[in-house]
Amino acid sequence: MEEAYTEIQTLNDSTMTSSSSTRLGLSFAALTIAAGLLLPAEAFARSRSRSVTGPQGAARERTIERTPGHLERTTTRTQRDGDTSTRERSRTLDRANGTMTTSTSATHASGAQWQANAEHSRSEGQRTSQIEVTGPGGTTRAAEVVVTRDGNGPTRTVTPSPSTPTP
Numbered sequence: 001m002e003e004a005y006t007e008i009q010t011l012n013d014s015t016m017t018s019s020s021s022t023r024l025g026l027s028f029a030a031l032t033i034a035a036g037l038l039l040p041a042e043a044f045a046r047s048r049s050r051s052v053t054g055p056q057g058a059a060r061e062r063t064i065e066r067t068p069g070h071l072e073r074t075t076t077r078t079q080r081d082g083d084t085s086t087r088e089r090s091r092t093l094d095r096a097n098g099t100m101t102t103s104t105s106a107t108h109a110s111g112a113q114w115q116a117n118a119e120h121s122r123s124e125g126q127r128t129s130q131i132e133v134t135g136p137g138g139t140t141r142a143a144e145v146v147v148t149r150d151g152n153g154p155t156r157t158v159t160p161s162p163s164t165p166t167p
Helices: 002-038
Strands: 046-053 059-067 070-078 084-094 099-107 113-123 126-134 140-150 153-160
Touching: none
Parallel strands: none
Antiparallel strands: 046 059, 059 070, 070 084, 084 099, 099 113, 113 126, 126 140, 140 153
């Protein structure tokens, strides 16, 4: 009888310890979730910047800014002779709709510019991308890329639009 009582007491002690640990863990999780819901999106924003100069005087500066669902990155390169080129990238993610929009533009030291815009969407077993690229001469090309997956692996279909020549 004494042994059974000791065994039950030991079982109750271990249950109480794990029970209080579980309650503490759940309380911490609830507090973390509540803080995440109450804080504005700006509270999760981050940015960083970095500059590097090479031994022969060429320099690169990169700035990255993030907010939930959005990223912007700017890179500027300056050659030792003073020529500067810039590249800007932007990405916006909408998880509710399953879409992502990207934009990239670049300006070369010679003054030539190009830009690419794309919208990507995902549905059951399929990804679709609408892409448009404008080159330095003003010529625009567009295409739709559809990737489907089945038991045999991915299948990619590219449908180009006619290019728009420089006016």
